[in-house]
Amino acid sequence: MKIAAIIPVKTFSNAKTRLDLPPKKIEDLCKVMLEEILHTISISPQIDKIIIVTKEEKAKEIGKKFNAIVLIDEKEESVNSAVAIADKYLLENNYDASIVFPQDIPYIKTQDIDFMLNYKTPPNFAIIIPSRRFDGTNALVRMPIDLMNTHYNEDSYKIHMNTAKEHTLNVAMVFVKRIMLDVDNSEDLKFLLEQNEKPHIVEKIKKILEIN
Numbered sequence: 001m002k003i004a005a006i007i008p009v010k011t012f013s014n015a016k017t018r019l020d021l022p023p024k025k026i027e028d029l030c031k032v033m034l035e036e037i038l039h040t041i042s043i044s045p046q047i048d049k050i051i052i053v054t055k056e057e058k059a060k061e062i063g064k065k066f067n068a069i070v071l072i073d074e075k076e077e078s079v080n081s082a083v084a085i086a087d088k089y090l091l092e093n094n095y096d097a098s099i100v101f102p103q104d105i106p107y108i109k110t111q112d113i114d115f116m117l118n119y120k121t122p123p124n125f126a127i128i129i130p131s132r133r134f135d136g137t138n139a140l141v142r143m144p145i146d147l148m149n150t151h152y153n154e155d156s157y158k159i160h161m162n163t164a165k166e167h168t169l170n171v172a173m174v175f176v177k178r179i180m181l182d183v184d185n186s187e188d189l190k191f192l193l194e195q196n197e198k199p200h201i202v203e204k205i206k207k208i209l210e211i212n
Contacts, residue, residue: 001122001143002048002095005041008073008082009034009054009103016104018185021209027058028208033183034059036106036201038066044110046117047099051089053082059103079152090145096122097143100150105138107178107197116141116179119172126164127172130157132180132188139179 012027019026041047050068052059055076063070071089073082083100090098097120101108116139119127126148127141137156142148148167151159164171178197183189189205196202 001097003046003097003099003117004049004051004086004090004095005047006051006053006083006086006090006098006100007034007037007041007068007103008079008086008100009052009056009059011054011056011076012058014076016183019183019189020186025208029183029205030103031058031062032201032204032208033106034062034103035065036198037101037103037108038062038068040108040110041101041113042066042068044113046110046113048095051086051098053085080150083150083152087145095145097141098145100137100140100142101179102136102138102182104183105179105181106183106201107181107192107195109178112176112178116174116176119174121170121172124168125170125172126160126168127174128157128160128164129174129176129179131182131184132191136182136184138182139174139176 012030015030016026041050052063052068053071053073055073060070071085073085116127125143129139131138134157135155137160148163181192183192193202
């Protein structure tokens with residue numbers, strides 16, 4: 001089974017506006033988080049290829065370091081349109097399944113991916129990991145690639161659950177703490193730093209934020 005990870009990456013200057021940080025710090029934070037998730041996914045034996053969908057030049061450079069395929073998203077309309085770009089590529093290149101990850105879950109580990117994929121039930125299935133607040137979707141696995149359209153930025157967790165059930169009986173809701181920890185606002189960032197799941201990432205983020 002060929003599985004690809006899809007990571008839509010918004011232009012850093014337009015990302016994470018709810019963090020209320022200077023643009024340079026947001027850019028540095030985005031780079032650290034993206035590098036960490038790409039590193040983790042790149043060493044996962046479960047994932048055959050990483051697809052980054054972006055028009056951010058720095059994200060393209062980071063992606064190349066991890067042998068990711070970079071697809072250009074010139075319009076940057078939404079996460080859903082970015083995923084659709086990746087879906088088209090994966091269908092044309094005979095991939096069986098995909099996992100959509102956000103770029104802001106730096107605590108993810110390879111064993112989290114293994115645990116999540118234990119719930120796969122071919123030939124068709126969906127696996128959904130919610131965000132910590134149970135409003136967003138922090139991992140979405142689909143087999144086949146075009147099992148269903150995505151619905152990010154729309155209370156996506158509930159909609160993805162309901163939409164998946166319309167297309168397959170094999171729908172799993174999985175809780176993985178490290179994947180559920182994303183960074184949308186300053187409260188999320190504070191909570192992330194308190195967990196200390198990856199001390200080296202905590203130190204990098206604290207350095208960016210100039211926290212002792």
